[in-house]
Amino acid sequence: MSAPNKSYDPVEVSALQPEELDRARDEALAAIASAADLDALKRARLAHAGDRSPLALANREIGALPPQARAEAGKRIGAARGAVGQALKARQAELEEERDQRVLVEEAVDVTLPWERGARGARHxxxxxxxxxxxxxxxxxxxxxxxxxxxxxxxxxxxxxxxxxxxxxxxxxxxxxxxxxxxxxxxxxxxxxxxxxxxxxxxxxxxxxxxxxxxxxxxxxxxxxxxxxxxxxxxxxxxxxxxxxxxxxxxxxxxxxxxxxxxxxxxxxxxxxxxxxxxxxxxxxxxxxxxxxxxxxxxxxxxxxxxxxxxxxxxxxxxxxxxxxxxxxxxxxxxxxxxxxxxxxxxxxxxxxxxxxxxxxxxxxxxxx
CATH class of the missing domain: 3.30.930.10 (Bira Bifunctional Protein; Domain 2)
Structure with missing residues (x-):
């Protein structure tokens, strides 16, 4: 039975470096903050919180680390992903509120005015x-x-x-x-x-x-x-x-x-x-x-x-x-x-x-x- 892996190639797990995680988190937060509507927010979610996002791919590399390094890397990734998730939730609520307010203004109906009526019929x-x-x-x-x-x-x-x-x-x-x-x-x-x-x-x-x-x-x-x-x-x-x-x-x-x-x-x-x-x-x-x-x-x-x-x-x-x-x-x-x-x-x-x-x-x- 082989001994535990106590050494690893830093190049192979470069995505786990603190500076890389911070960069991926900051890019995600910037994309979320700049989303102008719900469709743009959906695209930001897929790019920065989806299965193929940088943070998700980095999470998969934790297994390549020696046991003593995994806990610290997991905490850093968890914190970054948590920050992105909170930002998504907050921005989702903001955009939905904006949408509802816009609908109330753009689709307002004045119920005091006569409603549109169909063409009147006639006796034959x-x-x-x-x-x-x-x-x-x-x-x-x-x-x-x-x-x-x-x-x-x-x-x-x-x-x-x-x-x-x-x-x-x-x-x-x-x-x-x-x-x-x-x-x-x-x-x-x-x-x-x-x-x-x-x-x-x-x-x-x-x-x-x-x-x-x-x-x-x-x-x-x-x-x-x-x-x-x-x-x-x-x-x-x-x-x-x-x-x-x-x-x-x-x-x-x-x-x-x-x-x-x-x-x-x-x-x-x-x-x-x-x-x-x-x-x-x-x-x-x-x-x-x-x-x-x-x-x-x-x-x-x-x-x-x-x-x-x-x-x-x-x-x-x-x-x-x-x-x-x-x-x-x-x-x-x-x-x-x-x-x-x-x-x-x-x-x-x-x-x-x-x-x-x-x-x-x-x-x-x-x-x-």
Whole structure:
């Protein structure tokens, strides 16, 4: 067994010399004191207190010293490393305090000022014009009727005098819920609400039925598979076509202003007899665009008239289907397109604008909430 090592080469352990330790400590303290922020302090810690720092490497050389010299060298290294550690801790606290004070100043929030708000939304113009159209009839004593959008074929077709072979009862025109054998469809018009009203309300009946409807149309500038209608129904004793004409004139004057005339053109609908298409004088040009030398009118395409919708006297077959005596009662019904009304009333040219939900389309109507 060899004797203890009592001699060593000073060159090999030069890092343990007091002057070298003092130099490494002073360099570390200077780097720590000059650290301007926490990132710079982190770099100083790695350089002067990390595993590869001069003081850490010197600590590893203690084993090369003879036993009688190790204690003194260990004390010197421990004191130097302790001084560096204390300096790091103190500087860390100082920089964190500076950071917190700076954040309080730079990110201060004045809670007394109005906070930033998101862009305000707007009611969709279809909703507003639907309510306005219904309000015109409510002011005349009508009642608003609502019902399901998924309807039985009997309400949507049979009770309204659609024959079994009518083309509207095929999947080319109607959305069936499941197969055609289910007997359930997405309502193709709001007329089923007329049947429901006649079956559930006591006579006389004065109702208006706005709502969403569905047909298998492709979405383009003027068509949509989902659109909106407003239908009206009157069933009472002694109702005539004159009452129908008067009701429509009252609606036109209430919706578009006084002084607009209407006209009726013969037409056909299974649930009315006789039936007619209703036109109104253009509320923009008042018919002047159709006169010789008149200025072109974009709203009515210079025709002087705008198509409103269909109407007619309630077919006696519809009254019978609802258990009403057609010899005692008569009535009239009409249907208007809400989407079309919005398009020609406000100059909307593309159905896509109504369906995409872009607030830039709804905000110009001025109906913010």
């Amino acid at each position: 113009p279809l909703t507003t014009i639907r309510e306005r159209m219904a309000d015109v009839f409510v002011s005349m004593g009508f009642e608003v009727s609502e019902g399901p959008e998924v309807e039985a074929e009997w309400f949507n077709f049979d009770a309204l005098n659609f024959k079994p072979d009518h083309p509207a009862r095929t999947m080319q025109d109607t959305f069936f819920v499941g197969s055609e054998d289910t007997g359930l469809v997405l309502r193709t018009h709001t007329s089923p609400l007329q049947i429901r009203s006649l079956l559930t309300k006591p006579l006389p009946v004065y109702v208006v039925a706005p709502g969403r409807t569905y047909r298998t149309d492709e979405l383009d500038a003027t068509h949509s598979p989902v659109f909106h209608q407003l239908e009206g129904l009157v069933v009472d004793e002694g109702i005539t076509m004159a009452d129908l004409r008067g009701g429509i004139d009252a609606f036109v004057n209430g919706m578009f202003g006084e002084g607009l005339t209407t006209r009726m053109r013969p037409s056909y609908f299974p649930f009315t007899e006789p039936s007619a298409e209703v036109d109104m004088r253009c509320f923009v040009c008042r018919g002047a665009s159709a006169e010789p030398g008149g200025e072109p009118c974009r709203t009515c395409s210079s025709e002087g008239w705008i198509e409103l919708g269909g109407c007619g006297m309630v077919n006696p077959r519809v009254l019978v289907a609802c258990g009403i005596d057609p010899d005692r009662y008569s009535g009239w019904a009409f249907g208007l397109g809400i989407d079309r009304t919005l398009m020609f009333r406000h100059g909307a040219e593309d159905m896509h604008d109504m369906m995409e939900g872009d607030v830039r389309f709804t905000l110009p109507f001025g109906m913010e909430i």
